[in-house]
Amino acid sequence: METKHRNQTLGPLLQNFPRGNFGHSVLDNFTLFAANAIVVLVMATVFFIAGRARNEVYWDSWGLANVVIGFALLTFMFERFLPDVLTTLLPNSLLVLGFSLRWQAARQFEKRSAPRYVMLLPAVVFVAFCAVPPIYNSYASVYSTVNIVLTVLAAGCTFEFWRNRSDRKLSRTGMIIAYGVLTGMFAARTLQGLLATNDMARHIPDDAILTIHLSVALFHVTASGAFALALAYERDATELRRLASRDGLTGLLNRSAFETRATALIRANPEQPFALAIFDLDHFKRINDLHGHAAGDHTLVACAQAFDETFDDNAIVARWGGEEFVALLPGLSSAGATHVVEALRAKISRLAVPAGNTVIHPSLSAGICHSDCGSRDLDHLLSHADSALYAAKKSGRNRVEQVINAAA
Numbered sequence: 542m543e544t545k546h547r548n549q550t551l552g553p554l555l556q557n558f559p560r561g562n563f564g565h566s567v568l569d570n571f572t573l574f575a576a577n578a579i580v581v582l583v584m585a586t587v588f589f590i591a592g593r594a595r596n597e598v599y600w601d602s603w604g605l606a607n608v609v610i611g612f613a614l615l616t617f618m619f620e621r622f623l624p625d626v627l628t629t630l631l632p633n634s635l636l637v638l639g640f641s642l643r644w645q646a647a648r649q650f651e652k653r654s655a656p657r658y659v660m661l662l663p664a665v666v667f668v669a670f671c672a673v674p675p676i677y678n679s680y681a682s683v684y685s686t687v688n689i690v691l692t693v694l695a696a697g698c699t700f701e702f703w704r705n706r707s708d709r710k711l712s713r714t715g716m717i718i719a720y721g722v723l724t725g726m727f728a729a730r731t732l733q734g735l736l737a738t739n740d741m742a743r744h745i746p747d748d749a750i751l752t753i754h755l756s757v758a759l760f761h762v763t764a765s766g767a768f769a770l771a772l773a774y775e776r777d778a779t780e781l782r783r784l785a786s787r788d789g790l791t792g793l794l795n796r797s798a799f800e801t802r803a804t805a806l807i808r809a810n811p812e813q814p815f816a817l818a819i820f821d822l823d824h825f826k827r828i829n830d831l832h833g834h835a836a837g838d839h840t841l842v843a844c845a846q847a848f849d850e851t852f853d854d855n856a857i858v859a860r861w862g863g864e865e866f867v868a869l870l871p872g873l874s875s876a877g878a879t880h881v882v883e884a885l886r887a888k889i890s891r892l893a894v895p896a897g898n899t900v901i902h903p904s905l906s907a908g909i910c911h912s913d914c915g916s917r918d919l920d921h922l923l924s925h926a927d928s929a930l931y932a933a934k935k936s937g938r939n940r941v942e943q944v945i946n947a948a949a
Contacts, residue, residue, distance in 0.1 A: 569752065570747060570751055570752055570755060571618060573752065573755035573756065573759065574614055574617060574618045574755060575618065576759055577614050577755060577758050577759050577762060578611050578614040578615055578618070580759065580762045580763055580766075581607045581610050581611045581614065581762050582607065582608065582611040584607050584762060584763075584766035585603075585604045585605075585606075585607035585608045585611065586604070587604075587766065587770070588600045588601070588603040588604035588607065588766075588769075589601065589604040591770070591773075592604060595773075598649055599646045599647075599649035599650040600646075602642055602645050602646035602649055602655075603642075603643070603646040603650075603769065605642055606639050606640070606641075606642030606643045606645075606646055607639070607762075607766075609635055609638050609639035609642060610635070610636060610639035610640070610643075612635055613632050613633075613635035613636040613639055614632075616631055616632035616635060617632045617745055620632060620744050620745075621744075625743055628743060628744055629671065629677065629680065629683055629743060630668060630671055632745075633667065633671075633683065633687040634664050634667060634668055636687065636691065637663050637664045637667050637687060637690050637691065637694070638661075638663075638664040640663075640691055640694040640695060640698075641660045641661065641662075641663050641664060641694060642660060643694070643698055644660065644694050644697045644698050644701070645657075645660045647697075647698045647701035647702060648701055650701075650769070650772075650773075651701050651702070651704065651705055653701070663690050663693075663694060666690070667686065667687060667690050670686055671683055671686065679741075680741045680742065680743045680744070681734050681735075681737040681741040682734075684730075684733075684734035684737070684741065684745070684746070685731055685734030685735050685737075686734075688727050688728075688730040688731040688733075688734055689731050691727040692724055692727040692728045692731055695720055695723045695724040695727055696720075696724045698720045699717055699720040699721045699724055702716045702717050702720065703717050708776075708779075710772060710775045710776070710779075711775075712768045712769075712771035712772035712774075712775050713768075713772055713775075715764060715767075715768035715771070715772075716765060716768045716769065716772060718764070719760070719761050719764040719765040719768060720761070720765065722757055722760070722761060723757060723758065723761040726753070726754050726757045726758070729750070729754075730750065730754060733746070733750055785798075786798035788859070788860040790838055790841060790842065790860070791841055791842055791844075791845035791860050792845065793845050793848065793858050793859050793860045793866070794857065794858065794859035794860070795859060795860065796859060796860075796861055796862060798859065799857060799858075799859035799861075799867060799869075800919065802857050803817075803857050803869045803919055804919050806857065806869065806871060807869075807917055807919060810871070811917070813871055813872060814871075814872065814873065814874060814911070814912050814913060815869055815870060815871040815872065815873065815911075815912045816869075816870045816873050816875070816877075816878030816882075816909055816910070816911045816912065817867070817868075817869055817870075817909070817910050817911075817912075817919075817922040817923065817926050818867065818868045818870065818878065818882050818907055818908065818909045818910075818926060819861065819865065819866070819867050819907065819908050819923070819926045819927055819929075819930045820865065820866040820867070820868070820885075820905050820906070820907045820930070821864060821865050821866075821905070821906050821907075821930055821934065822840070822841070822844060822864040822865075822903055822904070822905055823903070823904045823905065823906055823934075823938040823939055824904075824938075825837065825840075825863070825864035825903075828840055828901055828903070832896040832897065832899075832901060833896075836894070836896035836897070836901060839894050839895070839896070839901075840892075840894045840901055840903050841860075841864065843892050843894050843903075844866070844889055844892070844903060844905070845860065845866075847885060847888045847889050847892065848866065848868065848885065850888070851881065851884055851885040851888055852868060852870065852881065852885070855870075855871050855872060856868055856869065856870050856871070857869040857871075867923070867926075870882075874911075874913075875911040875913055875914075875943065878909055878911055878943070879909060879941060879943055882907050882909055882941050883941050885905070885907070886904075886905050886906075886907060886939065886940070886941055889903055889904065889905045890902070890903075890904050890905070890939060904938060904939035905939065906930060906933040906934045906938045906939060906940060906941075907929075907930060907933060907940075907941045907942070908926045908927060908928065908929030908930030908931070908932065908933055908941075908942050908943070908944070909926060909929055909941065909942070909943040909944065910922045910923075910925040910926040910929060910943070910944045911943065911944075914944060925944045926944065928944060929942040929943055929944040930942070
């Protein structure tokens with residue numbers, strides 16, 4: 542099955558190479574198809590290995606997508622051996638299914654749902670559409686249809702990665718570009734099919750557009766695979782940094798991270814007022830002794846949630862150790878700091894934490910030192926806030942005390 546129009550300008554050097562449906566020799570479009578098939582199947586192997594090592598489902602989806610796309614490419618390479626019905630439907634259906642799996646993998650990678658029936662729908666719709674005689678009898682219509690579907694799927698993958706662009710990861714930008722360029726290429730091929738006449742040969746057109754498309758596809762397969770691995774690495778590195786700065790139980794900052802961030806904020810805003818507060822859960826040892834350490838952990842988590850709900854996003858809050866917490870509250874006056882800490886104390890006093898057949902009603906004592914008391918040194922303020930906390934506990938607990946003067 543030969544292409545109707547071939548470029549006859551190649552020199553005699555290439556004329557002895559075998560010819561087929563693709564290109565002028567095995568060194569051009571056929572070779573580009575082979576290169577794409579090899580790279581996509583190699584990347585499939587890499588994705589499957591990553592899936593075994595990391596136990597994350599999207600690697601398997603990406604690997605399976607690449608296997609299906611690889612078989613589609615091989616089918617295009619040897620389509621002259623297929624009957625007309627398979628030449629029309631098989632490679633195109635595999636390509637649609639492969640990119641549907643790519644979309645599913647992109648959704649899974651971004652932690653969004655990807656129902657299987659939605660993933661299968663484009664291939665089913667494509668086959669059903671091509672079953673209509675006027676469409677099936679015109680390869681230009683089949684060609685336009687498949688490229689419309691592929692444009693939508695590639696654009697969908699681009700959109701999935703673009704939606705989370707706020708993380709500003711360089712690899713994400715690479716993924717967006719890789720899928721965006723391929724989307725543009727599918728759109729160009731759609732236009733080619735729409736402008737073609739019905740005498741288009743019943744196989745993929747062997748022309749300069751195919752050469753450009755295969756070159757773009759090779760870039761896409763290589764870039765999207767590399768950037769997917771890099772993006773996963775960047776995301777893991779970010780998560781490891783987050784975990785290193787967080788308390789494992791409550792999710793609040795740990796002591797080291799608090800000291801680093803609080804010191805940086807104070808130095809970066811030398812004129813901004815702020816308050817430093819230290820908190821202690823009253824009689825926490827009694828909670829552990831009476832109800833068990835699991836109940837104590839549940840109480841700490843409930844209190845940490847109360848901190849998140851009470852303080853705004855500018856506050857720096859940490860679990861200081863055991864049943865103690867600390868917070869730096871920027872932009873508040875002395876009276877404003879007392880008001881918001883008192884609101885937290887009242888909120889915690891209303892908590893009812895389940896513990897077996899009973900509930901725990903925790904309470905909290907707090908000590909505050911404000912920056913207008915004569916010091917902006919973190920250690921100095923912590924010392925005086927701790928003194929105010931001691932005063933609150935000595936005065937009966939479940940109360941807030943503020944130091945009057947922190948000057949040395």
